[in-house]
Amino acid sequence: xxxxxxxxxxxxxxxxxxxxxxxxxxxxxxxxxxxxxxxxxxxxxxxxxxxxxxxxxxxxxxxxxxxxxxxxxxxxxxxxxxxxxxxxxxxxxxxxxxxxxxxxxxxxxxxxxxxxxxxxxxxxxxxxxxxxxxxxxxxxxxxxxxxxxxxxxxxxxxxxxxxxxxxxxxxxxxxxxxxxxxxxxxxxxxxxxxxxxxxxxxxxxxxxxxxxxxxxxxxxxxxxxxxxxxxxxxxxxxxxxxxxxxxxxxxxxxxxxxxxxxxxxxxxxxxxxxxxxxxxxxxxxxxxxx
Amino acid sequence: xxxxxxxxxxxxxxxxxxxxxxxxxxxxxxxxxxxxxxxxxxxxxxxxxxxxxxxxxxxxxxxxxxxxxxxxxxxxxxxxxxxxxxxxxxxxxxxxxxxxxxxxxxxxxxxxxxxxxxxxxxxxxxxxxxxxxxxxxxxxxxxxxxxxxxxxxxxxxxxxxxxxxxxxxxxxxxxxxxxxxxxxxxxxxxxxxxxxxxxxxxxxxxxxxxxxxxxxxxxxxxxxxxxxxxxxxxxxxxxxxxxxxxxxxxxxxxxxxxxxxxxxxxxxxxxxxxxxxxxxxxxxxxxxxxxxxxxxxxxxxxxxxxxxxxxxxxxxxxxxxxxxxxxxxxxxxxxxxxxxxxxxxxxxxxxxxxxxxxxxxxxxxxxxxxxxxx
Numbered sequence: 001x002x003x004x005x006x007x008x009x010x011x012x013x014x015x016x017x018x019x020x021x022x023x024x025x026x027x028x029x030x031x032x033x034x035x036x037x038x039x040x041x042x043x044x045x046x047x048x049x050x051x052x053x054x055x056x057x058x059x060x061x062x063x064x065x066x067x068x069x070x071x072x073x074x075x076x077x078x079x080x081x082x083x084x085x086x087x088x089x090x091x092x093x094x095x096x097x098x099x100x101x102x103x104x105x106x107x108x109x110x111x112x113x114x115x116x117x118x119x120x121x122x123x124x125x126x127x128x129x130x131x132x133x134x135x136x137x138x139x140x141x142x143x144x145x146x147x148x149x150x151x152x153x154x155x156x157x158x159x160x161x162x163x164x165x166x167x168x169x170x171x172x173x174x175x176x177x178x179x180x181x182x183x184x185x186x187x188x189x190x191x192x193x194x195x196x197x198x199x200x201x202x203x204x205x206x207x208x209x210x211x212x213x214x215x216x217x218x219x220x221x222x223x224x225x226x227x228x229x230x231x232x233x234x235x236x237x238x239x240x241x242x243x244x245x246x247x248x249x250x251x252x253x254x255x256x257x258x259x260x261x262x263x264x265x266x267x268x269x270x271x272x273x274x275x276x277x278x279x280x281x282x283x284x285x286x287x288x289x290x
Numbered sequence: 291x292x293x294x295x296x297x298x299x300x301x302x303x304x305x306x307x308x309x310x311x312x313x314x315x316x317x318x319x320x321x322x323x324x325x326x327x328x329x330x331x332x333x334x335x336x337x338x339x340x341x342x343x344x345x346x347x348x349x350x351x352x353x354x355x356x357x358x359x360x361x362x363x364x365x366x367x368x369x370x371x372x373x374x375x376x377x378x379x380x381x382x383x384x385x386x387x388x389x390x391x392x393x394x395x396x397x398x399x400x401x402x403x404x405x406x407x408x409x410x411x412x413x414x415x416x417x418x419x420x421x422x423x424x425x426x427x428x429x430x431x432x433x434x435x436x437x438x439x440x441x442x443x444x445x446x447x448x449x450x451x452x453x454x455x456x457x458x459x460x461x462x463x464x465x466x467x468x469x470x471x472x473x474x475x476x477x478x479x480x481x482x483x484x485x486x487x488x489x490x491x492x493x494x495x496x497x498x499x500x501x502x503x504x505x506x507x508x509x510x511x512x513x514x515x516x517x518x519x520x521x522x523x524x525x526x527x528x529x530x531x532x533x534x535x536x537x538x539x540x541x542x543x544x545x546x547x548x549x550x551x552x553x554x555x556x557x558x559x560x561x562x563x564x565x566x567x568x569x570x571x572x573x574x575x576x577x578x579x580x581x582x583x584x585x586x587x588x589x590x591x592x593x594x595x596x597x598x599x600x601x602x603x604x605x606x607x608x609x610x611x612x613x614x615x616x617x618x619x620x621x622x623x624x625x626x627x628x629x630x631x632x633x634x635x636x637x638x639x640x641x642x643x644x645x646x647x648x649x650x651x652x653x654x655x656x657x658x659x660x661x662x663x664x
């Protein structure tokens with residue numbers, strides 16, 4: 001799930017406003033974008049790249065490893081199944097507000113086909129100095145810089161702020177993995193921790209969580225057994241119960257998904273939990289000081 | 291989107307699951323005449339909240355007079371912060387046993403899960419704690435579906451006395467309904483086995499997946515209206531997520547995570563956040579409306595604007611805030627912290643048009659806002 005410069009990327013919905021804006025930035029940064037999909041504009045060129053009718057067609061014409069979706073919610077299921085059937089290794093689902101049963105279906109299809117899904121409702125993946133896939137400000141050197149901290153986040157904007165605070169303290173990132181803000185995700189925080197534990201370029205991991213669900217609790221046991229230090233920040237300590245805080249997955253229901261439960265689980269696992277995103281840099285200076 | 295019982299039960303009927311005869315009423319008089327028609331009955335408060343029984347929102351009545359008295363008492367209640375305005379008067383069913391049945395989206399399994407327990411009529415967690423053997427759980431492969439074979443397999447050996455074929459049929463119908471309606475949860479508790487061997491759903495909880503509302507418009511029209519403050523309702527109309535809190539430091543940020551983190555920092559640093567207000571995602575061009583919303587709360591004594599642009603461009607958002615600020619000329623102080631996509635342009639806008647300098651650290655902007663609100 002760490003994207004590399006050699007990965008060939010297909011952009012589903014490349015001709016739309018956001019698809020165009022972010023494809024241009026991905027290409028400028030070094031991402032190997034090989035084409036896009038828009039059934040209505042198949043056979044034309046956009047940004048100097050071929051536009052295909054489907055991911056299947058793109059697969060037959062040279063192929064790709066990664067697909068990224070700039071697709072509206074009600075069209076997301078079909079676009080995802082297209083990319084999965086076409087053999088995508090990695091599918092980055094940026095779309096927010098996809099009906100949950102569609103999400104379940106696309107994840108089930110991906111699991112059966114061996115495709116890893118990132119998201120939905122993610123800002124994507126960044127490997128500073130190599131490439132990025134999604135809608136993160138990889139090109140902003142104050143936010144993303146090559147380094148040795150792996151960053152996992154359920155939120156794009158907060159993930160960006162954490163990266164900025166790391167860079168300010170002299171730490172770059174080995175990679176940024178946006179797992180997404182939905183309640184049901186293709187790749188969990190636990191999965192992302194595992195990827196960073198196995199990654200030779202990563203010395204420590206910053207986990208950015210939020211209230212709702214049990215992603216942080218589920219990851220705690222694994223974090224306790226990791227060789228690399230993990231530092232966490234959890235958003236939503238001041239959030240009221242029973243209200244959805246912007247993200248579909250960010251809701252406390254009764255005693256489920258609370259800040260207290262997540263913090264306690266992580267601290268029991270020996271993970272330091274920060275009170276403010278601003279403390280991230282200093283925390284790693286301490287944790288990685290030989 | 292939650293559904294009240296009276297709105298959920300017709301969905302079960304369309305799926306072929308039996309429910310009691312019933313009347314929706316709003317007064318003691320109506321309750322009395324419904325009871326005349328239905329005989330011995332149960333009277334239930336209609337509110338989109340659980341634990342109605344514990345709150346005194348459910349009563350039995352054997353006569354129309356008793357129904358009127360019970361209705362009066364329940365209509366005077368407030369349950370889960372809501373005044374009871376409607377009642378469901380239902381014929382009383384002769385119950386032999388009470389079961390539990392549900393279908394829901396399970397985040398850990400990333401799948402639909404069908405649940406059935408021979409212990410119904412109580413909280414399912416309590417039931418599971420009391421007798422784990424009574425609860426069966428089936429993780430469904432959504433691409434395969436849930437049919438009679440899966441239902442029979444799930445119920446196998448559970449309880450020879452429960453007339454398993456009827457239960458299996460009910461579970462299959464419930465799963466079909468879950469798929470047809472984009473439900474997040476459908477729960478029948480209790481599912482009653484009657485003296486004559488039939489199955490009747492005595493209560494029903496239904497939650498529609500909010501993300502599916504655009505493709506379920508007819509269904510969504512039947513859901514319970516969320517209880518919103520005037521400012522929250524205005525936010526909803528504008529397509530902005532605004533949640534009113536009881537503090538005095540207004541918060542405006544982009545992205546759900548950053549907005550929560552900003553609220554948290556206000557509280558952590560000794561202040562009280564007045565709201566959650568997110569302009570992230572597609573809504574980032576609505577910053578001008580968002581600022582008006584943040585200022586509409588009379589408790590707000592200072593405002594912190596915290597932008598960290600990823601998808602959202604901070605220059606576009608700042609332009610919105612600055613323009614609105616020039617128009618509204620608010621009497622309260624505002625403190626900015628701006629980073630990420632479009633940062634240089636955003637800071638320049640702030641300097642030239644408002645003559646202000648953003649704080650480098652969000653914590654410093656927040657401290658200043660808390661101080662100003664005192």
